[in-house]
Amino acid sequence: MMSQTDLHAAAVLVVDVLDEDAGLADVEDSLGRTYQLPAEWLPGVADGAAYRVTVHAGGVTFTPDPGGARALRERSKQTLLDFQDHTGSEDSERDPA
Numbered sequence: 001m002m003s004q005t006d007l008h009a010a011a012v013l014v015v016d017v018l019d020e021d022a023g024l025a026d027v028e029d030s031l032g033r034t035y036q037l038p039a040e041w042l043p044g045v046a047d048g049a050a051y052r053v054t055v056h057a058g059g060v061t062f063t064p065d066p067g068g069a070r071a072l073r074e075r076s077k078q079t080l081l082d083f084q085d086h087t088g089s090e091d092s093e094r095d096p097a
Helices: 004-010 068-094
Strands: 012-019 024-029 034-038 050-056 059-064
Touching: 012 034, 012 068, 050 068
Parallel strands: none
Antiparallel strands: 012 024, 012 050, 024 034, 050 059
8 A cells, every 4th residue: 555655765666567357557656666556546547657655644645647658668668778787787797718
């Protein structure tokens, strides 16, 4: 279950899978964590939709963020590239050709 602290840190959620039969959306946050949320909480919910998370005293608001999914994909790509670069440099040090 997501705490308000987790949601505040997340900032952006993207729907990975929408299960209309169960009424649940599998979402990934901008920190790479995955959750299930009631689909009814997410306005205009659809696979690939992104939401900006706002935490306030009265609760949590999910606001559609049209560029959120693209930004999350770009961040994920950069993380993967950073990981591959780091791994590649270690491999070349171990196996000098």
